[in-house]
Amino acid sequence: MEARCIEDAVQRVTGPAVAVGHHYVLMDFARRRIASVETASNGRHSVLELGPNPKLGSQADSGGRRGWRGRGRKEE
Numbered sequence: 642m643e644a645r646c647i648e649d650a651v652q653r654v655t656g657p658a659v660a661v662g663h664h665y666v667l668m669d670f671a672r673r674r675i676a677s678v679e680t681a682s683n684g685r686h687s688v689l690e691l692g693p694n695p696k697l698g699s700q701a702d703s704g705g706r707r708g709w710r711g712r713g714r715k716e717e
Contacts, residue, residue, distance in 0.1 A: 647674050647690075651697065654678055655686040 644650035647669040654665050655678065665678040676697050679687045690697035 647672070647676055647697070651676060651678055651688055655680055655684070655688075657684055659684070659686075 642650055642653060644653060644667075647667055650665075650667045650669075654663070654667070659680045660682055662679070662681045665680070667676045667678060668674070673692075674696075675691045677689045677691060688697050689695070
């Protein structure tokens with residue numbers, strides 16, 4: 642992938658065209674950053690940056706579905 646930074650890479654893999662679930666491990670070697678990204682249909686995704694000082698961390702559900710917590714778990 643030709644991303645400028647890890648945030649750019651996250652934007653590319655979580656776009657609205659995602660039709661099925663995927664798991665990505667994104668690495669920025671120059672800035673020594675790693676992010677784990679889970680995607681699903683309808684714009685749902687979870688981003689977790691790994692390391693001692695993470696800057697990324699989000700969950701999104703633009704599909705309007707209840708119970709999505711970002712990592713494949715349902716709220717109880």
